[in-house]
Amino acid sequence: MKSKITLKDIARELEVSISTVSKALKNSEEISRDTKEKIQAFAKLYNYRPNNIAISLKNKRTKNIGVVIPDIVHHFFTTVIRGIEKYANARGYNVIVCSSDESFDREVINMEMLANGSIDGFIMSLSSETQQKNDYNHLKEVTEQGIPVVLFDRITNEVECDKVIIDDQLGAYMAAKKMIDQGRKKIGLITTADYLSVSKARTQGYRKALVEHNLDVDESRILKLSSMEMDEELIQKFFESTDIDAVLCVNEIFAVYTMRLAQKKGLRIPEDISFIGFTDGFLSQYANPSLTVIAQHGQKMGEVSAQMLIEKVESEAEEETYQTKILEPTLVVRDSTIN
Amino acid sequence: MKSKITLKDIARELEVSISTVSKALKNSEEISRDTKEKIQAFAKLYNYRPNNIAISLKNKRTKNIGVVIPDIVHHFFTTVIRGIEKYANARGYNVIVCSSDESFDREVINMEMLANGSIDGFIMSLSSETQQKNDYNHLKEVTEQGIPVVLFDRITNEVECDKVIIDDQLGAYMAAKKMIDQGRKKIGLITTADYLSVSKARTQGYRKALVEHNLDVDESRILKLSSMEMDEELIQKFFESTDIDAVLCVNEIFAVYTMRLAQKKGLRIPEDISFIGFTDGFLSQYANPSLTVIAQHGQKMGEVSAQMLIEKVESEAEEETYQTKILEPTLVVRDSTIN
């Protein structure tokens, strides 16, 4: 077991000082050709690599990005991580991933763990519990310490920082309009509680589309499920108690699940009823019929977030200007709607 | 912007030495009650937290685990990460995630980035390119430096380290046996190239089950797709050219996709043809019909991996004993097979 070699080791072995070694390896002008060559050769031979931790301590830069998300087993979030990772790695940054598991406490704990020097900045999406409690002191504390934060997707106006979202309202509007244009008049919505920023925006888009097209919004056609869990019975009931010819769902699981229910009732998709969901994941692609969705472009979102964060991290300026980037959603038409 | 407070700050403010502050905050017996209380109160007031980097440098322990996986947008791997994270966080460790994107080079680069002090150990699953090249020098170098490694799922015998897998052969055997027991005699297999350790083992299990039940293995019923990508045409051809009444797939995407093809051909599932896949993910649960699968217990695998790694990291002993843990797969029966 050959342990890692340090500057000190090289210095001792070559009978020079540590500073000389350090400078030689950086090709400093201060050091003579001979000495540099000797040191560089030795370092190469023994495969010297500077210790990241020591460098971090010295520069007060870790080259680590902390990512805190509600759930890692979730297609949208993993695509965001992929985007973050892609951009960050190319810039020499590593990504530390923590999942809050939709819990406020775990979100706070994770941030505290990372905020004590482990990372240069945060990229995060709020847990549902946090959005429900509406308590953002952990975020404020971090930003007050000068640690940059980028919020994506599930954001809040309560904290000043950079933000990246898609235009959720527009997405829902596009979806609803698509169905209206195809002659649907009784459009249902399956969503989650309103405290989730994205669900709220999507509901607004849905309402807007209906109103603009002179359809009245029948509240009985809106089903609010708590959190992201499936409540089979509720959906079943909703589906039987109301008369609809199209359904917009705020995620793909709701959509795929409800499609199955519809099929069991003997309804043909998309002839009798059409479906549109959010999130362009595996489920939508491989569902039967495949699901028309509003794509949220998770990877792009991750890349943009990482870019904004790294810019802040690397900028010396103490500017207190924050921006919110709004990405355009896209309608991906598949077989759950008429073509 | 209130910057982080350090021991030195406290010492200066309270006119004691840094050592006294350090000891007081650790509740050392050496320090008098009065002084301790004063220091602790002050630290609490200013919300002092020790700097992780400084501690890492001192103890040569980062409390970070490096996870290198082939793909992060993949249900199985994300469940493994969830397991790792759960166990690791409970023990005060953070998880740095890097995806190799199935590329040998990226795997090497990621490991080199992390191996210079950023992490205490690796948990990883080999990229397909690495398994194909059969080159494991980057792993060997790391282990020779005394950095513990745990391999999971996609492993190799070429490197000595702890390993965690499920019994893939048994899983495939169970699946094939299930279909045989239900009277199926013409069982197909859709898999990937053999250089992937898991596919190889699953193919063996499939063969074993057939042979043991006096069915001959018809090679034309085995379809090998390159990598994890879907080749629509190939599946279509395969499906039309061979006569089968059951299909075993090495992942859920292959299975769900092929199910759709079967349905388009007018076959009823599971009456005419039955399906079993690997990986108990969303796709299997929400497919129509829902897919019977061999569950790989990703989360458990992650927890076990993390446990093994952390034990190695925290054990002083230089024992060179490595173990391979083999988890039992489970058959999850759903609607794509007869009950």
Place this chain on the structure above:
DNA sequence: TTTCGCAACGAAAACGGTTTCGTGTTGATA
């Protein structure tokens, strides 16, 4: 011969902690 400048290198501080090993002060003991 003295002085100056420059090339080439080393000493030391700093990053923020932990820890070992003093050291000065006290009160009790012989």
Place this chain on the structure above:
DNA sequence: TATCAACACGAAACCGTTTTCGTTGCGAAA
């Protein structure tokens, strides 16, 4: 009164770098 332990604290080394600021030695200029 001299001795000694116990107590309470501080100095300094150390982890592995980077970087500033000397400090040499030498050749050239005066």
